[in-house]
Amino acid sequence: MCLRKLPHHRAFWALCLSLCAAPAWAALPKDAQDLLRTLPQNAVTLDVVLGRAMKSSDSFEAVKSLYPRIEAPALSALAALDWKLNFEVSKLEDRREATNAFAPRRNNTFGGKIGASKYFLSGTSLALEVTDGRTELDFPTISIAPFVEAKSSITLAQNLWKDSFGYATRRTAESGELQKKSLEHQFEDSIDDWALELTQVFYQAWLAQARAVASADSVKRREKLVHVTRTKMKRGTAERPDVLQVESFLLSDQSQKRTADLELGNRWRDLVVALKLNEEWLTTVDPIEIPIRLDSPMIAARDDCGPPSKLAPLPAPSTKVRSANLEAQAAALTAEAAENSAAPALQVFGTVYANGVDSNGSNALGEMLGFKNPGFLVGLSFSMPLSQYAERAAARQAISNQMLAEARASIAKDQFKLGWMKACLDLNRLEHHYTLKKQAYENQSERARLEERRFAIGRVNTLAVVQSEDDATRAELELREAEIQRRMAAWQVRRLQGKIKPYLENLLEQVSNKKFSK
Numbered sequence: 001m002c003l004r005k006l007p008h009h010r011a012f013w014a015l016c017l018s019l020c021a022a023p024a025w026a027a028l029p030k031d032a033q034d035l036l037r038t039l040p041q042n043a044v045t046l047d048v049v050l051g052r053a054m055k056s057s058d059s060f061e062a063v064k065s066l067y068p069r070i071e072a073p074a075l076s077a078l079a080a081l082d083w084k085l086n087f088e089v090s091k092l093e094d095r096r097e098a099t100n101a102f103a104p105r106r107n108n109t110f111g112g113k114i115g116a117s118k119y120f121l122s123g124t125s126l127a128l129e130v131t132d133g134r135t136e137l138d139f140p141t142i143s144i145a146p147f148v149e150a151k152s153s154i155t156l157a158q159n160l161w162k163d164s165f166g167y168a169t170r171r172t173a174e175s176g177e178l179q180k181k182s183l184e185h186q187f188e189d190s191i192d193d194w195a196l197e198l199t200q201v202f203y204q205a206w207l208a209q210a211r212a213v214a215s216a217d218s219v220k221r222r223e224k225l226v227h228v229t230r231t232k233m234k235r236g237t238a239e240r241p242d243v244l245q246v247e248s249f250l251l252s253d254q255s256q257k258r259t260a261d262l263e264l265g266n267r268w269r270d271l272v273v274a275l276k277l278n279e280e281w282l283t284t285v286d287p288i289e290i291p292i293r294l295d296s297p298m299i300a301a302r303d304d305c306g307p308p309s310k311l312a313p314l315p316a317p318s319t320k321v322r323s324a325n326l327e328a329q330a331a332a333l334t335a336e337a338a339e340n341s342a343a344p345a346l347q348v349f350g351t352v353y354a355n356g357v358d359s360n361g362s363n364a365l366g367e368m369l370g371f372k373n374p375g376f377l378v379g380l381s382f383s384m385p386l387s388q389y390a391e392r393a394a395a396r397q398a399i400s401n402q403m404l405a406e407a408r409a410s411i412a413k414d415q416f417k418l419g420w421m422k423a424c425l426d427l428n429r430l431e432h433h434y435t436l437k438k439q440a441y442e443n444q445s446e447r448a449r450l451e452e453r454r455f456a457i458g459r460v461n462t463l464a465v466v467q468s469e470d471d472a473t474r475a476e477l478e479l480r481e482a483e484i485q486r487r488m489a490a491w492q493v494r495r496l497q498g499k500i501k502p503y504l505e506n507l508l509e510q511v512s513n514k515k516f517s518k
Contacts, residue, residue: 043291051511056276070183077176088113106138123159123166148361150368153353161346168337178330185323203484206292208264210480215257222250301490305424315497324412331405338398342391344384351377427489434482441475448472
């Protein structure tokens with residue numbers, strides 16, 4: 001059953017509110033009907049708005065811009081473990097005068113060097129280096145033939161105290177991975193925010209249309225009242241002040257109608273621009289005649305919440321809670337890494353090297369690869385800043401961040417519990433509120449009709465009729481607002497259940513398989 005009996009040229013509103021049988025736009029011009037047929041279900045629905053927005057809106061692109069940074073913490077944490085390659089080519093031409101008989105008076109060298117190094121999760125560093133160069137030396141007293149020297153070295157170092165066997169490095173890497181997962185949940189939460197904001201915009205457009213229709217109906221009732229009052233004045237049962245009074249009410253309602261139409265036009269233009277719809281939607285169809293169909297998320301949400309006396313158990317933790325928990329875990333690992341990094345640097349290291357020298361480059365390289373001229377170096381190194389200002393500052397900052405992250409995680413958990421209870425209780429309250437508003441609207445509508453009849457036969461004065469009509473209009477608008485409030489409350493429940501993401505994914509898949517180019 002429709003919520004209100006509308007004039008015949010507003011028949012589309014019945015479809016928007018309760019899916020009455022006749023098409024809402026059957027009386028529209030043909031070009032407008034053709035445009036409306038491009039919409040799924042021939043109406044503007046929340047699915048249409050969200051689906052189109054995910055494909056075209058700048059607001060969704062702004063949300064998507066957060067996605068690339070999700071990998072940043074993990075990549076940053078792995079930067080220390082990356083292979084580092086280096087390559088160098090040099091040419092030396094030294095013709096300075098020799099300082100003694102054993103110093104060269106000419107040194108001509110051309111060489112190249114290539115190397116690689118890597119740090120491992122075990123706290124071990126590896127460095128590889130190969131050099132090859134041709135040298136020509138000219139001494140005042142002796143003659144040395146040009147030669148080629150090829151050298152190679154392999155160096156291993158193991159941290160024993162600071163980052164002992166990779167303690168800090170592993171925790172930094174784990175922290176980066178946890179931060180990445182946290183950002184994934186934050187990204188999902190941003191999409192939920194975006195979806196609810198756009199849902200609110202859609203509902204406000206519907207409400208603006210409802211207000212415009214109510215204002216138009218109020219004007220028609222005032223026009224009818226003016227006509228009846230003028231007729232009564234001709235018959236001598238009303239006076240000139242009565243006519244002036246109802247005419248003033250009519251002028252006031254006409255002004256309110258213009259305001260409502262302007263608000264509807266602004267809401268509709270904002271929606272068209274945000275969704276990047278064709279300009280025909282601004283020029284071909286009057287916003288008040290566009291069928292807008294509301295969704296009904298309340299039924300499932302009520303079932304999921306249960307009765308107020310026995311609410312359903314908490315659903316799985318929300319994206320906010322999961323993100324906060326991951327941030328707390330990551331901060332704890334970072335604090336452990338910072339504490340370990342404040343220790344003195346103690347390393348054991350060793351280097352194995354070899355070279356080959358020959359006038360022929362291939363022979364020199366062969367000697368080097370064959371390890372014919374080996375050598376080695378082993379040692380122990382220790383270093384420590386005496387005051388450790390930087391290390392202590394980093395550790396304190398990490399501990400502070402850990403305390404803050406753990407507090408936020410606890411707050412998020414408590415807010416989720418309270419939020420679930422509040423969302424379900426709000427939904428039940430607003431459902432009851434809607435029932436009361438619906439009954440009040442029906443009562444006020446019946447009262448207005450009865451007062452009109454009584455006025456026609458002279459049993460009540462003009463003010464009584466005007467007051468009853470104003471009360472009926474006010475009750476209708478309050479009912480429309482209650483429609484929106486109960487739906488937004490239901491969407492809050494769906495968000496806490498984590499149902500917005502799968503809904504949008506399914507919607508995006510449907511939209512991708514449909515043609516909606518307008």
